[in-house]
Amino acid sequence: MVLSVQALDSGYRQTTVLKDINFEMKAGEIVGLIGLNGAGKSTLLKTILGLITPQKGQITIDGKSILDDHSQYAKHLAYIPETPVLYDELTLKDHLEMTALGYDIPMDEVMRRAEPLLKQFRLDKHLNWFPAYFSKGMKQKVMIICAFVTDADVLIIDEPFLGLDPLAMRHFTDLIRERAAAGSAILFTTHVLTIAESLCDYYLMLQAGELVATGDLESLQTQFNLPQADLETIYFAMTQTGGVASE
Numbered sequence: 001m002v003l004s005v006q007a008l009d010s011g012y013r014q015t016t017v018l019k020d021i022n023f024e025m026k027a028g029e030i031v032g033l034i035g036l037n038g039a040g041k042s043t044l045l046k047t048i049l050g051l052i053t054p055q056k057g058q059i060t061i062d063g064k065s066i067l068d069d070h071s072q073y074a075k076h077l078a079y080i081p082e083t084p085v086l087y088d089e090l091t092l093k094d095h096l097e098m099t100a101l102g103y104d105i106p107m108d109e110v111m112r113r114a115e116p117l118l119k120q121f122r123l124d125k126h127l128n129w130f131p132a133y134f135s136k137g138m139k140q141k142v143m144i145i146c147a148f149v150t151d152a153d154v155l156i157i158d159e160p161f162l163g164l165d166p167l168a169m170r171h172f173t174d175l176i177r178e179r180a181a182a183g184s185a186i187l188f189t190t191h192v193l194t195i196a197e198s199l200c201d202y203y204l205m206l207q208a209g210e211l212v213a214t215g216d217l218e219s220l221q222t223q224f225n226l227p228q229a230d231l232e233t234i235y236f237a238m239t240q241t242g243g244v245a246s247e
């Protein structure tokens, strides 16, 4: 099991947002974390990343928790946040260099891995540009490239498709599939359910901080008693019933 989340409660100061979250991810799995605004998706991703300390329960990657070795734990993870976070005073190449340092990968190896991605995302001529000159989508692409040049075996991606043009979106979904085929586990949130449906092996359906259903589409169809339904139909049913359909 690459990622294991057990009996997790998490949130902010006095507030508990996530209640009793349990799931596991194997190498090569693509998992969609699906739920309404405010359901707790980002809170879950940030807790896995170690940016929020769990109130209860435990998270392990390859059997180790963040408490065992913080820096080793962090090297197993790469994160693409919802809003690109770039340093104003660093160029695109500097950001790649920072990634190389952070993950202990030689810079020439990072550049070798980055080259096809830079070309694909049409940023190969912009290595010396500063973020101020990038569009929102270009900034998002920098975050994607920095995450995909690492050796991380768990990729955490928060609403990755907003701001990308259709061509970039296609390249990005291909990259996600390739990376999973190479053995990484990929957990992402999205409100774009058609893309989730085309990419995910299974789904975590989060409603008001609780996992109300998990499984692949077929299993969700059974749980919600909606044979043949697509993910969007199941999602609407979830928001109306607050969970799986009663018998």
Ligand SMILES: Nc1ncnc2c1ncn2[C@@H]1O[C@H](COP(=O)(O)OP(=O)(O)OP(=O)(O)O)[C@@H](O)[C@H]1O
Binding pocket: 012, 015, 017, 035, 036, 037, 038, 039, 040, 041, 042, 043, 044
């Ligand atoms: N820094 C914070 N301090 C206190 N409460 C917060 C904080 N960030 C989020 N929350 C609360 O936690 C709950 C879950 O928020 P979260 O951002 O995890 O939702 P989400 O599912 O990612 O939503 P969205 O789809 O809008 O991104 C919400 O009720 C929100 O108000």
